[in-house]
Amino acid sequence: MTGLRQALDDYLQLRRSLGHKLAEATWLLPDFVAFLDERGQTTVTVTAALAWVRAREGEVVTTVSPRRITAVRGFARYLSGIDPATEIPPLGLLPHGQRWRQPFIYSDADVTAVMGQADRLGPPLRAATYRTRVGLLAATGLRVGEAIKLDHDDIDWAEGVLRIRETKFDKSRLVPLDASSVDALRAYDNLRERDAPRPTDPSFFISRTRRRLIYAVVAPTFRQMVAGAGVGTDAPNLPRLHDLRHTFAVRTLLTWYRTGVDVQAKIPSLSTYLGHREPSSTYWYLSAAPELLALAAARRQGIGKAPRP
Structure with missing residues (x-):
C-alpha cells in the first residue's frame, strides 16, 4: 500500500x-x-x-x-499536517452549478447493445458481472453505489425484493423486482457460485479477485462497453453510467403520462422507490426529456390527456 x-x-x-x-x-x-x-x-x-x-x-x-x-x-x-508540500485547493476553484448536464436517455436497443459488449470483457464471470449489473440498473433505477454495495443477503429470492441499506441521505428501502430481473440475478448467482464459491467479500457482484467492485473500475469499464456498442456517438453529452437511473425515471414518467395516470399523485411513490429525500427531487426529471416536458405541459393545459385505464 x-x-x-x-x-x-x-x-x-x-x-x-x-x-x-x-x-x-x-x-x-x-x-x-x-x-x-x-x-x-x-x-x-x-x-x-x-x-x-x-x-x-x-x-x-x-x-x-x-x-x-x-x-x-x-x-x-x-x-x-503530514506533508508540508501539500497544496489545498482554494474555495471557488470550480464554481458550483456552472452548467446543468443534459442526461442521455437510453433506448431499449441502446441498453441491449451495451450489455452485449460484456462478452468482450474476459472470463464468463466478469462478463456476467457487468452484463447483469447494467441490466439491473436499467430495470430498477438504482444508484451505481447502491448496486456496488448490494450484498448477497440483501436479495429476498422468495419475494423478489432487494434491500437497499443506508444509502444516500441514510435511507434504507425495499426495491421490488419483476420476474425477468429475478431470473437474471439468479442466473448470475448460479454462475458466481460455480466460478467463485468462496468470495472474499459478502458483495453480490464481485470482481475477478472475488472482492467487491469499486466505482473507479466500474465506471471506465462501462465507458468501454458504451464505446464498443457505438451508443450515443452523436449525442451532445456522452452516455454515463448514472444516466441509466435517469432513463428509468424518465421512462416511468412517460408511461404514466401516456396512460393517463395522475402523475402528481404518483410522484411520491416514485420518489420513495428511487430513494429521494423528498418528491421535489423527483420532479427534476420532468425537464430531462423534451417529450416528457411536452406531455407535462399539455397535462397542465388540459389537452392531449389520455383516458385513464
Whole structure:
C-alpha cells in the first residue's frame, strides 16, 4: 500500500470516528489517489486535482466537478499536517452549478447493445458481472453505489425484493423486482457460485479477485462497453453510467403520462422507490426529456390527456 493510500485509509477512519458519513468521499478519494499513483505523484497539488477532474469529466465543468474538489480539499487539509508540500485547493476553484448536464436517455436497443459488449470483457464471470449489473440498473433505477454495495443477503429470492441499506441521505428501502430481473440475478448467482464459491467479500457482484467492485473500475469499464456498442456517438453529452437511473425515471414518467395516470399523485411513490429525500427531487426529471416536458405541459393545459385505464 502506498503512502497516500494508507493516509487516505487513516483519514476516512478518523472522519468516520468523528461521526461524518463521507458518502461521496468514500468513492471519490480512492479514485483520486489511484490517479496520483498512476502518475507517480506522492503529493497532493492543485494542478493534480484539476487534472483528475479533467480526466474524469472532460473539459466541461459538471455539477460533480466541484464536489470532487471539495473532497480533495478535505483530504488535503488532513495531509498538510503530514506533508508540508501539500497544496489545498482554494474555495471557488470550480464554481458550483456552472452548467446543468443534459442526461442521455437510453433506448431499449441502446441498453441491449451495451450489455452485449460484456462478452468482450474476459472470463464468463466478469462478463456476467457487468452484463447483469447494467441490466439491473436499467430495470430498477438504482444508484451505481447502491448496486456496488448490494450484498448477497440483501436479495429476498422468495419475494423478489432487494434491500437497499443506508444509502444516500441514510435511507434504507425495499426495491421490488419483476420476474425477468429475478431470473437474471439468479442466473448470475448460479454462475458466481460455480466460478467463485468462496468470495472474499459478502458483495453480490464481485470482481475477478472475488472482492467487491469499486466505482473507479466500474465506471471506465462501462465507458468501454458504451464505446464498443457505438451508443450515443452523436449525442451532445456522452452516455454515463448514472444516466441509466435517469432513463428509468424518465421512462416511468412517460408511461404514466401516456396512460393517463395522475402523475402528481404518483410522484411520491416514485420518489420513495428511487430513494429521494423528498418528491421535489423527483420532479427534476420532468425537464430531462423534451417529450416528457411536452406531455407535462399539455397535462397542465388540459389537452392531449389520455383516458385513464
